[in-house]
Every structure is written in C-alpha cells, then in structure tokens.
Amino acid sequence: MVQIPVIKFNNGQEIPIFGLGTWKSKPGEVTSAVKDAIDLGYRHIDCAYIYGNEKEVGEAIKSKIAEGVVTREELFITSKLWNTFHRPELVEEALKETLKNLGVDYINLYLIHWPLGYKEGGALFPTNEAGKIEFSDVDYVDTWKALEVVQKKGLTKSIGLSNFNKNQIERILKVATVKPVNLQIECHPYLNQNRLIDFCKSKDIAITAYSPLGSPDRPWAKPEDPQLLEDPKLKTLATKYGKTPAQVLLRYQIQRGVITIPKSTNKSRIEQNMSIFDFVLSGDDMKYIDTFDCNGRFCPMTAGLGHPYHPFENDEY
Numbered sequence: 001m002v003q004i005p006v007i008k009f010n011n012g013q014e015i016p017i018f019g020l021g022t023w024k025s026k027p028g029e030v031t032s033a034v035k036d037a038i039d040l041g042y043r044h045i046d047c048a049y050i051y052g053n054e055k056e057v058g059e060a061i062k063s064k065i066a067e068g069v070v071t072r073e074e075l076f077i078t079s080k081l082w083n084t085f086h087r088p089e090l091v092e093e094a095l096k097e098t099l100k101n102l103g104v105d106y107i108n109l110y111l112i113h114w115p116l117g118y119k120e121g122g123a124l125f126p127t128n129e130a131g132k133i134e135f136s137d138v139d140y141v142d143t144w145k146a147l148e149v150v151q152k153k154g155l156t157k158s159i160g161l162s163n164f165n166k167n168q169i170e171r172i173l174k175v176a177t178v179k180p181v182n183l184q185i186e187c188h189p190y191l192n193q194n195r196l197i198d199f200c201k202s203k204d205i206a207i208t209a210y211s212p213l214g215s216p217d218r219p220w221a222k223p224e225d226p227q228l229l230e231d232p233k234l235k236t237l238a239t240k241y242g243k244t245p246a247q248v249l250l251r252y253q254i255q256r257g258v259i260t261i262p263k264s265t266n267k268s269r270i271e272q273n274m275s276i277f278d279f280v281l282s283g284d285d286m287k288y289i290d291t292f293d294c295n296g297r298f299c300p301m302t303a304g305l306g307h308p309y310h311p312f313e314n315d316e317y
C-alpha cells in the first residue's frame with residue numbers, strides 16, 4: 001500500500017498531503033467511494049456540512065473502523081462551517097451537528113467555508129422574492145473567535161479557512177489567539193494561486209487545493225467552458241510521463257507542497273488518482289505548467305456577489 005506523505009501544520013498536527021474530496025458526491029454513491037478509498041490506503045477525507053452527504057461519509061468510516069481496516073486515530077477528517085452559521089453562538093451547534101452526522105467525537109480540521117455569511121435561522125440558501133441570496137452582516141473575525149473556542153473544547157484538533165483572500169487572512173491573523181493552520185482554495189494550473197500560496201507560506205499556513213482537476217462536473221459548467229483535462233499541452237505532458245492528465249495535475253500540486261483532495265466516486269479512478277508517488281515532474285515541466293495560468297476560476301461564488309466580504313471581488317488575490 002502506498003505511504004502518503006504528511007505535512008505538518010503550524011500547531012504540530014499532521015495532515016496527509018493527499019485525500020478524497022466529497023463535494024458533489026451523491027449520498028447514494030459516497031459511502032462506497034469512502035469505503036473504497038480507505039481500503040486503497042486513503043487516510044484523509046474532506047467533507048463539508050453543505051455537501052449534504054456527511055451522514056453517508058460517516059457510515060463508511062464507522063464500517064471501516066468496525067472491520068478493523070483503520071482506526072479513528074489514523075483518519076484525518078476535515079469539515080467546514082456553512083455560511084448560515086457564522087453568528088458566533090451558532091458555531092458550536094453547527095460543528096456538533098457535523099460530528100453527529102459523521103459519527104465521530106472530534107474532527108481533525110474545521111474550516112470557515114466562505115468569509116461571507118448568509119441570513120441565519122432558515123434555509124441553507126436563504127433567498128428573497130427576487131431569488132437573490134439574503135446576506136448576514138456577521139464579521140468573519142467574530143466567527144473565527146468562535147472557532148477558537150470549539151478548538152479549545154477539543155471538538156476539532158485544528159482550525160482554518162477556506163476561500164479567503166490575502167486581506168481577509170491578514171485581518172484574521174491580527175486578532176487570532178489560535179493561528180489558522182490551513183487555507184483551502186480552488187487551485188489548478190489555470191488558477192495556480194502562486195501569490196496566495198507564497199503569502200500563506202510566509203505565514204506558515206498550509207494550502208489545500210480543491211478542484212485540482214478543474215471541477216469538470218461542477219453543476220454550472222457550460223458546454224463552451226474550457227476543459228482543463230482536455231488541454232492539449234497537458235495531454236502532451238501526460239504522454240511524456242506515461243501518466244493520465246489527471247495524474248499530472250495531482251502530481252503538480254504534491255510537488256508544490258500543496259495538499260490535494262480530488263473527488264471521485266469511481267473505484268478505479270480513486271485508485272488511479274493515488275498513483276502519483278512513483279514519478280516526478282521535472283523542474284522545467286513544473287515551470288511550464290505554471291504558464292497555463294489564466295486566472296481561470298471555475299468556482300466564482302456568483303451567489304455571493306455584492307457581499308462586502310466576497311473574497312474574489314475585493315482583493316487582487
């Protein structure tokens with residue numbers, strides 16, 4: 001079985017550099033996907049409350065622990081606080097709901113999913129009569145302080161951020177008594193995030209790449225949108241290394257020291273995605289892949305446009 005390297009967070013906790021993403025994995029398929037992944041040697045599972053499938057992920061975890069394939073201590077589980085629970089008094093209950101769904105006493109990493117809050121107390125996507133999302137005015141700095149509390153209570157081992165820009169991270173760092181260990185962002189060669197990654201490295205914050213394959217199955221994709229996996233330049237590189245385009249994309253992130261969480265529910269794809277530790281991209285090819293960057297964001301968070309804390313409207317990176 002492949003030994004997946006780990007990255008050490010700034011608080012001493014360790015995270016496997018490679019894991020299974022569960023965004024867009026249908027509840028009916030995700031249980032078998034997580035079971036297959038654990039059987040194949042995955043020890044890092046990335047979840048979120050809003051994905052609507054944490055109970056099914058929890059069933060797979062429970063079953064593999066019961067079978068003796070893995071212990072809870074060997075697993076690294078991430079989840080994320082959804083936008084309607086940003087009010088500080090809602091944070092602990094939201095995390096407890098996630099723990100109940102997953103059937104565990106603690107998670108390893110809890111992230112603020114987005115810096116912008118939605119109106120609390122109702123639907124997960126609260127909308128007005130015009131169908132526009134209703135926002136909350138909670139400051140994510142106050143949400144962060146509530147995350148520090150749940151971490152001190154042991155409900156999560158580490159806390160971090162997702163989809164925050166440089167200025168927003170700096171605001172958190174100014175008030176934090178517990179420093180974020182991780183920033184999870186969309187990251188692939190069309191959006192290589194070099195500046196944000198360098199900034200986070202300078203602050204000792206690890207990076208996790210979501211949509212590392214360009215999220216070809218995102219629900220809002222249009223037929224004319226560019227397909228990263230179909231890029232001829234990438235296909236040429238894949239042929240050169242005798243690997244698939246997906247394996248080259250995943251290897252690219254691993255070599256940059258970026259934690260990577262490709263999603264799949266297909267067992268052979270889950271296995272294939274993991275077969276990236278037996279080759280190395282040359283320095284020149286790494287630089288070449290960097291040149292694919294075109295600020296090509298596949299997950300622009302259009303529902304949140306106009307929110308004062310929208311991360312992609314209000315800062316250069």
